[in-house]
Amino acid sequence: MAANSLLLLLLSLLISSFTTATSQTEQQILLQIKKDFNNPPSLSSWNTTSTSHCEWTGIQCTNGSVTGISLSDQNITYPIPHTICNLSNLAYLDLSWNYLPGSFPTSLYNCNNLQYLDISQNLFVGSIPSTINRLSNKLYHLSLSSNNFTGDIPSSIGQLSALQYLLLDNNLFNGTYPAELGNLLNLEHLWLASNPFLPSQIPAEFGSMSSLSFLWMASTNLHGSIPDTFGKLQNLVQLDLSMNSLSGRIPEGIWMLKKLERIYLYHNQLSGAISDTKVGAQGLTQVDLSMNNLTGSIPAGFGKLQNLTLLSLYYNQLSGEIPAEIGLLPSLTNLKLFSNKLTGVLPPELGKHSNLWNLEVDDNSLSGELPQFLCSRGNFTSLVVFNNNFTGKLPSSLATCNTLNNLMVQNNNFYGQMPAGLWSTAVNLTTVIMHHNSFSGTLPEELPSNLTRLEIQVNRFSGNIPSAAQKLAVFKASENLFNGTIPANLGSFSSLQILYLGGNKLSGEIPNSISSLRFLTQFNLSSNRLSGDIPANIGSLRVLNTLDLSDNQLTGSIPVSLGNMKLNILNLSSNDLSGEVPVQLQNQAYDYSFVSNPSLCSSNPQINIRICRGKSSGSVNLSTGLLILFIILGALFFIGAVVLGFFVLREYRKRKLNNDRKSWKMTSFHLGELNESNIAKGLTNENLIGSGGAGFVYKIVLGRRTGETIAVKRICNSRKMDSKLEKEFQAEVQILGSIRHANIVKLLCCISSPNSKLLVYEYMENGSLDAWLHSKRRTRGPLAVGGEPGQPETLDWPARLAIAVGAAKGLCYMHHGCSVPIVHRDVKASNILLDSEFNAKIADFGLARMLVKAGEPESVSVVAGSFGYMAPECGWSSKVNEKVDIFSFGVVLLELTTGREANHGDEHSCLADWAWKNFKEGGSLINLIDEKIRDPAYTDEIELVLRLGIICTGSVPEHRPSMKEVLQVLQRCERSFENRGSKSPEGGENDVAPLVGVKGGGGYGDDSCV
Structure with a gap:
């Protein structure tokens, strides 16, 4: 017994001694790792004064031995030390979100027990070595996301049989990915998204990954059809193949996968109808098949998906009626069916059985009345049904809908008054657009406190104009039956930027308080019964560019202060104005601005009114001489x-x-x-x-x-x-x-x-894109970081397209590649800088904001941005998201293709409005292209990018594409002329043209300059 006790004691002492020695050795290894990392401040706790290295920052121990190192986001800028694998029990290593440089760290091959490796969000470059299979055979998690890896994904990676997570998204892989990935039978997550792979089809072998639950291959340059073998992926939960060039039909087997919850196939070229009898994936929660070429009707089988929350089928060729069963879905919250060829009525019980918050069915041929239960659950926020044939009154349930935020019902056949109590109940209402209907009734004296945009022109509203609206930025009420006077206290409209009250029965004088509208850019009171003088203090509205007071009964002279304004449009015709037109306004830009005013005159015979009489040449010469003298003295001073x-x-x-x-x-x-x-x-x-x-x-x-x-x-x-x-x-x-x-x-x-x-x-040696496009290389913008004049004198189309692709990559990274998405909020040509090789880089983030959660807009206290580039919502909403950058970048694309500046479309509009107007009129877009790049070899690609710019500058934020989608189109366009003459796999010569098509309807071009 004593001998046994002595043996146990010796064994215990031996183990303790070994553990102590191991602890001391591991501590020395960690201190060497810290030294190799150049002693970053974040590892200050790694020192010999600490009681145990297991308590150091980022260290995980099991039985006193290091098994894990987690140093994510520690500002480490040096390579991974070779000594790290001397920790023989190391199983977990997370070095993500640092600045680790160099090539793939092959030294990690020596970590024999490594099971988890995350080196994502770093600065690694080069290709993945073909020897990557030498990593530990226990490795189940490998994340290389968001680095700068290039080349091919080696086939040997398919030998890491224990892998469950393989995350390779958001790199620069420009080669291929192997079919051998199909050998990874334990793989659950495969992320290859956002890489510029060579055009390729999805290997049929991918259907062999029997454990796969999450497949993410968005924006990977896929073409061809989706393999039928995907119907065998019985554990698949999420399938994302969006933003590619996939064609053909959606395999029927996919709709029968029992565990499938989310399917994203938007922005492809998928065609054909969805088989109504094959929608059997009862667990589906989100279906997004938008921006394809799908035909046929919406399957009634979608009405059986009891867990469905999102159904997005917009921008397709779907026809027929919307199945009534969809209105019975208990989980549906978001229904987006706009820009199709749908007919019939909306499901009558839509909103009655679920927490529906968004309905978008605009740009179809739907008819009948709107469902009465849209807000029955009290969560409804957005109703977008414009450009249809709806009739009747708005649902009475909207009267109690205090969550309602967005109401867009324009261009229909609605009539009657607004639901009783809507104006007082909808405290969150920000946007109301209902022009070109037959609505009647009156407006409240005080509009909802959060309302920023109200467009009710061409209706039958009557009564007085509201006297208070603190946040209203756009008020369009032309062509109605309003009477009475313009409210005397316009100070309550302090945020107003656009005011259209033309074509009503307003009387009285224009109040002097108009000067309080210091943000006003467009002002129209034409075709009313206004009298009195034009207030001189209108001239204090420094940003006003449109003034139309025509067809009234105004008297007196034209205030001299109007001559100091920079008006693009001025119309004072058909009044009783008298005297001489201010000298500054006597030019051909306003040659028809003063007609039908019998008592007005001008000294300029080119103005279409009578010539002023009674001035002697002597007095003119004397006045001119005095003027010259004063100018000289003033200049010297x-x-x-x-x-x-x-x-x-x-x-x-x-x-x-x-x-x-x-x-x-x-x-x-x-x-x-x-x-x-x-x-x-x-x-x-x-x-x-x-x-x-x-x-x-x-x-x-x-x-x-x-x-x-x-x-x-x-x-x-x-x-x-x-x-x-x-x-x-x-x-x-x-x-x-x-x-x-x-x-x-x-x-x-x-x-x-x-x-x-x-x-x-x-x-940045070559300055800004703005300087090169608009001949400003000698006068650089105030925020252009660097810039030297250089060659060539002008940018040809390949150079412009390369710049567009580079800038799009930067914005795409900001929107989609950062853990917290970034909205720039001041994208413009002068903030796109060019290095010595004309590579484009996004600059000037002084106005940028980080969004708290992806997809949620952030409140801002001031309107920020640049004239001509600002999205419409910046003028009337304090909520912005990444769609404002899409709009601004669309303007840059228009600049690249047309050669015009952002605020120079024509004499009446900015570039975005001008481009949309020309497209809407059906003219050839070729005539809009900059003559400097109008080369037949590039015409197709230039026209495609021009169309993309028009889509990006749509006035409805939700209708604009994402930055990933924009980048994909630009990259495909770039490859198109690089591979000129080669046939596409489908047999066509150019697979780019079908990608961008501007859908008809009033969704674009409205107030793009706000």
């Missing part, structure tokens, strides 16, 4: 003031800069030899290359030997702008410091002091 101000300002800046240097603090985001001193020395007037509202931009060459050049944006604080500029600075640093992409301008470091902020960027 101005020049003297500028020179004096220059010297004073230079001395002030020099002193302020010297004070700033003493307290500057630098935060670096990328490796480099930057320091505060070298940068500070370069902040001189000689290096100044731009300026704007946010500060100054300098070009600085750091060293004569290396020739490294940087661009520095300096933001100087002031009392008036301090808070605003601080927010811009924090936004740009937060975003640019955390994202990494080849098509996003690189923020090298930031430097802060109490009085100024410095943002240090990589220098």
Whole structure:
């Protein structure tokens, strides 16, 4: 007995000694790993003073031995150390969301017990080695997502038989993927999405992955048909093959998969009808087959899917009636069937049995009345049914619908009054568009507090104009029966940008309070019974560009202040105005603006009114001489003031800069030899290359030997702008410091002091796209980081398309590749910068915001963006999402194809409106193409991109494509002329043309300049 006890004691001491030795060895290995990582601050807890290395940051232990390392998002910038596999029991390794450089870390082959490996969201480059099968045969999770890997996916990866998760999405793979992936019988998740693979078909072998539950191959350049073998994937829960060029029919077997919950096949070229008898996947919750060429009717079998929440079939060729059974679905929340050829009535019980919140059936041929139960569950938010043949009154249930946010019923045959109590109940109502119907009744004295857009033109509304609407930005009420006077207190309309009240029976005078509408851009009171003078303070509306007061009974002279305005449209015709037209308005731009005013005259015979009489030449010459004298004296005074101000300002800046240097603090985001001193020395007037509202931009060459050049944006604080500029600075640093992409301008470091902020960027030799498109290379924009004049003199089409693809990749990464999606909110040609090889990069994130949750819009307190690029909703809604970037990028595509500037469509509209109008009129789009690139070899691709730009600038945000979809079309267009002359696999010469088609209906072009 004693001998046994002694043996156990010795054994215990031996184990303890071994454990202690192992612990000490592992601690030394971890300290070496920390050293190899260059001692990042995030690993400060890794030190010998700690009681146990198992308590260090990111370390997981089992029985005192390291089995896991989790260092996600720790700002690590050095390669993975070879010593990491000296931890013999290491099974779990997560190094995601860092800055790890280099090629695939083959040193991990030595981690024999590794089961989980995540190195996603890093900076790895090159191809995956063909020896990847040398990774541990225990590995069940491998994530390489969101890096810069290229080339092929090696077939040897199919030998890692234990894999359950293989995540390779959002890289730059430009080769192929192997059929051998079908050998991974334990694989549950396969993610290949968002990679520019060579055009290929889905291997039939993929149908052998019997354990597969999640297949994500969106935007992978697929063509051909979906393999019938997919009908054997009995464990499949989610199938996402969206944004490809798949054709043919959807295999019937897919609809019979018992575990299938979500199917996304949108934006392909799938055709044919869906078999009504084969919809047997009873677990389906989301079905999105939109943007295809599907025909036939909507299967009644969809009405049997008791768990279905989303049914999206828009932009197809579906016909017939909507099955009544769909109205009985208990889980349906979102129904999107717009832009088809549907007829008949809506399911009468729609909304009665489920928490329906969104109904979009616009651009069809539907008729009858709207269902009465749309808001019976109290969750309904959006009714979009415009461009149909609906009739009757709006459902009375809307009167108690306090969740209603969006009401778009224009271009139908509705009549009667609004449901009683709607205006007071719908406290969340922001958008009401119901023009071109036969609605009647009156408007409340005070409109709903959140209403931002009200369009009721061409109806039969009567009574007085409302006297209060604090957030209303667009009010169109022309061609109704309104009477009375215009409200005297227009200050309550402080957000108004567009006001159309023409074609009513309004009387009285135009109130002087019109000057309080300082955001007003379009003002139309034509064809009323207004009298009195034109208020002179209209001239204080600095952003007004359209003024129509024609066909009234206005008297008096035209205020001289109107001559100081930059009006695109001016119409004062058919009134009783008198006197001489202000000299500034006497030009051919307004040659018909004053007709039918018998007492008006002009000194310019080209204006279509009578010539003023009674002025002697002597008086004219004297007045002219005095005017010239005053101009000369004023010019001399101005020049003297500028020179004096220059010297004073230079001395002030020099002193302020010297004070700033003493307290500057630098935060670096990328490796480099930057320091505060070298940068500070370069902040001189000689290096100044731009300026704007946010500060100054300098070009600085750091060293004569290396020739490294940087661009520095300096933001100087002031009392008036301090808070605003601080927010811009924090936004740009937060975003640019955390994202990494080849098509996003690189923020090298930031430097802060109490009085100024410095943002240090990589220098972009070829300046901005705006400068190249619109001949501004010598006068760079204030926020263009760098830029030198270069060759060629103009950009040809291949160069323009490459720029479009590059910019789209950057935006696509922001919207879809970041864990927290980023909305730029100021996409424009001057914020697309070009390096020495004309690669495009997105810049200037001062207005960007991170969205809290994907798909949820973020509130903003001010209207931000640039004229001509702003999406319509920016003018009337405080909620924005990534669709505002889609609109702005669409304008950039229009600039690339037409050569026109964003705010120059024609004399009456901006570029987006002009393009839509020309398309709607049915003319040839070829005539819109920039003459500098009108080459027959590229005509098809240019016209395709032009159409894409028109789609992106649609006024309904939900109808705009995603950035992934936009990028896919552009990339396919790029490949089209690169492979000129080769046949597509289907036998056609060009598989690009069917991708983009602008659907008819009033969905685009409305108020695109707001």
